[in-house]
Amino acid sequence: ADAEGGDEMETVGAASSDYKNLIVTKQNNFTKIVLNRPTKKNALTREMYEEIIVALTEAGKDETAVTVITGAGDYYCSGNDLGNFMTIKPDEMHQVAKESGDLLRRYVNAYIDFPKPLIAAVNGPAIGVSVTVLGMFDLVLASESATFSTPFSRLGQSPEGCSSYTFPKIMGYAKACDMMLFNSKLNATEAKDCGLVTKILPKANFEADAMAAVEEIAKLPVKSLVYSKELMRNHEIDILHKTNEAECDRLVERWPSEDCINAVMKFFQEKNK
Amino acid sequence: ADAEGGDEMETVGAASSDYKNLIVTKQNNFTKIVLNRPTKKNALTREMYEEIIVALTEAGKDETAVTVITGAGDYYCSGNDLGNFMTIKPDEMHQVAKESGDLLRRYVNAYIDFPKPLIAAVNGPAIGVSVTVLGMFDLVLASESATFSTPFSRLGQSPEGCSSYTFPKIMGYAKACDMMLFNSKLNATEAKDCGLVTKILPKANFEADAMAAVEEIAKLPVKSLVYSKELMRNHEIDILHKTNEAECDRLVERWPSEDCINAVMKFFQEKNK
Amino acid sequence: ADAEGGDEMETVGAASSDYKNLIVTKQNNFTKIVLNRPTKKNALTREMYEEIIVALTEAGKDETAVTVITGAGDYYCSGNDLGNFMTIKPDEMHQVAKESGDLLRRYVNAYIDFPKPLIAAVNGPAIGVSVTVLGMFDLVLASESATFSTPFSRLGQSPEGCSSYTFPKIMGYAKACDMMLFNSKLNATEAKDCGLVTKILPKANFEADAMAAVEEIAKLPVKSLVYSKELMRNHEIDILHKTNEAECDRLVERWPSEDCINAVMKFFQEKNK
Numbered sequence: 042a043d044a045e046g047g048d049e050m051e052t053v054g055a056a057s058s059d060y061k062n063l064i065v066t067k068q069n070n071f072t073k074i075v076l077n078r079p080t081k082k083n084a085l086t087r088e089m090y091e092e093i094i095v096a097l098t099e100a101g102k103d104e105t106a107v108t109v110i111t112g113a114g115d116y117y118c119s120g121n122d123l124g125n126f127m128t129i130k131p132d133e134m135h136q137v138a139k140e141s142g143d144l145l146r147r148y149v150n151a152y153i154d155f156p157k158p159l160i161a162a163v164n165g166p167a168i169g170v171s172v173t174v175l176g177m178f179d180l181v182l183a184s185e186s187a188t189f190s191t192p193f194s195r196l197g198q199s200p201e202g203c204s205s206y207t208f209p210k211i212m213g214y215a216k217a218c219d220m221m222l223f224n225s226k227l228n229a230t231e232a233k234d235c236g237l238v239t240k241i242l243p244k245a246n247f248e249a250d251a252m253a254a255v256e257e258i259a260k261l262p263v264k265s266l267v268y269s270k271e272l273m274r275n276h277e278i279d280i281l282h283k284t285n286e287a288e289c290d291r292l293v294e295r296w297p298s299e300d301c302i303n304a305v306m307k308f309f310q311e312k313n314k
Numbered sequence: 315a316d317a318e319g320g321d322e323m324e325t326v327g328a329a330s331s332d333y334k335n336l337i338v339t340k341q342n343n344f345t346k347i348v349l350n351r352p353t354k355k356n357a358l359t360r361e362m363y364e365e366i367i368v369a370l371t372e373a374g375k376d377e378t379a380v381t382v383i384t385g386a387g388d389y390y391c392s393g394n395d396l397g398n399f400m401t402i403k404p405d406e407m408h409q410v411a412k413e414s415g416d417l418l419r420r421y422v423n424a425y426i427d428f429p430k431p432l433i434a435a436v437n438g439p440a441i442g443v444s445v446t447v448l449g450m451f452d453l454v455l456a457s458e459s460a461t462f463s464t465p466f467s468r469l470g471q472s473p474e475g476c477s478s479y480t481f482p483k484i485m486g487y488a489k490a491c492d493m494m495l496f497n498s499k500l501n502a503t504e505a506k507d508c509g510l511v512t513k514i515l516p517k518a519n520f521e522a523d524a525m526a527a528v529e530e531i532a533k534l535p536v537k538s539l540v541y542s543k544e545l546m547r548n549h550e551i552d553i554l555h556k557t558n559e560a561e562c563d564r565l566v567e568r569w570p571s572e573d574c575i576n577a578v579m580k581f582f583q584e585k586n587k
Numbered sequence: 588a589d590a591e592g593g594d595e596m597e598t599v600g601a602a603s604s605d606y607k608n609l610i611v612t613k614q615n616n617f618t619k620i621v622l623n624r625p626t627k628k629n630a631l632t633r634e635m636y637e638e639i640i641v642a643l644t645e646a647g648k649d650e651t652a653v654t655v656i657t658g659a660g661d662y663y664c665s666g667n668d669l670g671n672f673m674t675i676k677p678d679e680m681h682q683v684a685k686e687s688g689d690l691l692r693r694y695v696n697a698y699i700d701f702p703k704p705l706i707a708a709v710n711g712p713a714i715g716v717s718v719t720v721l722g723m724f725d726l727v728l729a730s731e732s733a734t735f736s737t738p739f740s741r742l743g744q745s746p747e748g749c750s751s752y753t754f755p756k757i758m759g760y761a762k763a764c765d766m767m768l769f770n771s772k773l774n775a776t777e778a779k780d781c782g783l784v785t786k787i788l789p790k791a792n793f794e795a796d797a798m799a800a801v802e803e804i805a806k807l808p809v810k811s812l813v814y815s816k817e818l819m820r821n822h823e824i825d826i827l828h829k830t831n832e833a834e835c836d837r838l839v840e841r842w843p844s845e846d847c848i849n850a851v852m853k854f855f856q857e858k859n860k
Contacts, residue, residue, distance in 0.1 A: 176760065180769060196538075197537075199545060200546070214449065215453060234780075235509070235759075258768075272830075273752075273754075300537050467812055467815060479819075491816075568811070573808045573811065
């Protein structure tokens with residue numbers, strides 16, 4: 042990185058060379074982003090949100106045709122690290138909520154605006170925001186061991202990742218509400234049946250099989266992929282941005298609320314029993 | 315009810331204290347609306363439409379978190395009581411059609427504007443408008459004995475309940491047209507497969523199991539449920555209202571038409587054979 | 588045809604009396620359009636596009652209630668006849684691309700604007716544009732032997748037939764991208780599971796069974812069918828026309844591109860091995 046600064050990458054808090062929580066590699070015409078915090082089930086810290094924004098922004102501009110995101114270890118991603126909540130002093134609550142809302146908005150925008158095919162290789166359980174953004178991926182490969190849950194209302198929260206728009210479109214209201222209002226957890230087969238997952242691969246050889254599939258895709262004519270994605274997504278870029286705004290605004294209001302604080306505290310108490 | 319009137323409830327034709335065709339109870343943080351005309355398979359009379367509007371309007375404002383609608387007896391609801399048609403004098407036809415269109419519009423609006431999670435517990439066969447409004451419910455529990463049919467074209471009519479918008483969104487055109495243009499009847503499994511139903515429960519213990527599920531949901535943080543629903547539905551409130559208008563206008567034109575009168579008469583002749 | 592001309596039909600290049608590649612018949616209140624080029628797997632030449640436009644335009648205006656499209660022989664339709672590409676001289680490339688774009692636009696408009704129920708009887712493999720327009724049909728009957736593939740990116744092309752809008756709506760993004768970006772071929776069961784197909788019929792008696800189903804539908808009150816379709820489709824006519832424009836514009840740019848020419852040439856080389 043240029044010591045004189047001024048390059049846009051640096052302003053978002055991480056440089057491609059020194060990811061702390063990701064492993065980003067480029068090979069065979071695709072970019073691979075590995076969430077690499079396996080001891081914490083790849084829970085997303087604020088730093089990790091920033092790093093993913095950088096990694097996606099760079100992959101969107103580089104010479105690779107396709108980007109795949111996967112997780113290290115048994116989990117794909119356990120969602121927002123709730124430890125993010127626990128270190129906040131009461132009088133900083135609203136300020137932190139505002140900043141977290143800004144971060145989430147930028148994070149989700151990185152998916153909305155990603156110009157190339159984006160593939161998820163869901164190697165295990167996926168929770169919260171790692172599930173909700175799946176509606177903006179172009180291919181979702183899942184291990185047999187993958188599960189999908191978005192326990193918003195149990196935690197006093199509300200949907201993000203544009204899922205309040207994409208999930209009803211993908212699976213209908215009855216199933217979307219079951220996940221998003223009523224905390225229902227889907228296994229890989231259920232997720233495939235409702236259209237969230239494209240293909241299920243055996244657990245034993247998941248990593249290799251998924252990467253082989255990505256490699257095949259990366260051989261296709263790049264411009265066709267980019268323009269096809271553009272045609273499919275362009276008529277809803279505006280509604281995705283509006284949805285992201287509305288979802289983040291609501292969460293900024295929710296996070297410091299008594300409802301949410303009580304629900305998160307209850308969650309930790311039950312976890313520590 | 316205040317004898318001096320002036321409360322909005324009374325203007326829609328029924329007071330909560332004296333439902334004739336519904337049983338409305340409030341317990342464990344949820345409102346339960348039972349369609350209670352089992353000898354007529356819970357067919358909807360005009361009075362019953364009015365009563366449901368009142369019951370939904372009240373439930374939307376009261377302290378309960380969730381509302382569930384179910385039917386007494388073996389049927390969930392056999393739809394519009396076609397007897398509504400049979401008592402009309404020829405010279406009153408257009409006036410009655412206009413009034414019926416207004417009633418239907420207000421009835422469907424009560425679903426569009428319902429602010430809390432709305433659950434259907436479909437205990438048996440569901441026909442017509444009781445099926446079409448399901449696209450505005452947030453959870454649809456169905457007994458194994460439930461069936462779903464919308465025989466519009468057989469009766470010379472056209473879709474209502476915003477189904478011309480919600481059904482293609484939920485199940486795609488090919489399945490939506492099969493139901494709405496071509497009178498195909500779905501069983502519970504087919505309805506679940508196409509996204510209209512969330513969960514199937516055994517017939518033997520349906521009522522108890524369904525209410526236990528509703529009770530669990532009613533324990534969740536209310537505001538999370540309300541705001542999540544708002545995020546999911548808000549971007550289509552306008553299109554739902556427009557769809558409702560267009561559907562009702564078309565039916566006001568259809569009802570007095572020769573097509574429709576002949577089809578309904580044929581239906582009664584075959585029924586009475 | 589009137590020798591003095593002036594009738595709109597003739598301007599689109601074919602008269603109903605002299606189809607060369609279609610068999611168009613009218614019986615029992617429905618119009619049947621058979622793609623009749625079985626030795627070429629019913630691949631669409633430019634002449635055939637024009638003939639289908641005429642046949643749909645006439646069927647939309649005549650007294651029949653319903654129109655069904657099917658294929659002669661083992662194939663439903665193998666899509667755009669790639670021979671269309673092979674006879675073009677290099678210096679005519681951009682002009683031909685522009686004319687082909689205009690033809691495709693008019694072809695797809697004939698489906699968008701078709702006012703009556705439109706049924707596909709997919710008797711065997713369907714490829715490319717014959718698959719993409721299925722999202723505008725109202726009922727899709729498929730033989731067990733039917734398959735569905737849209738190998739755009741393999742040919743350096745991009746989606747048409749409004750599929751960039753209808754497919755994500757019908758089947759969700761993950762499945763739509765699998766077909767449209769990544770060349771996945773669906774069998775009849777997979778196509779039914781994702782909502783593209785309404786009903787699968789046995790191969791042995793497909794033609795007779797499918798026509799019997801169409802005949803039943805053609806007995807329904809015509810106006811109900813027409814108005815129901817109008818209600819279901821009207822709120823997206825504008826977006827369908829915009830999607831068609833965007834898709835055709837992109838293809839006019841793609842066709843003369845090196846990407847596309849190389850991919851098509853590679854396809855022919857592999858075919859002739």
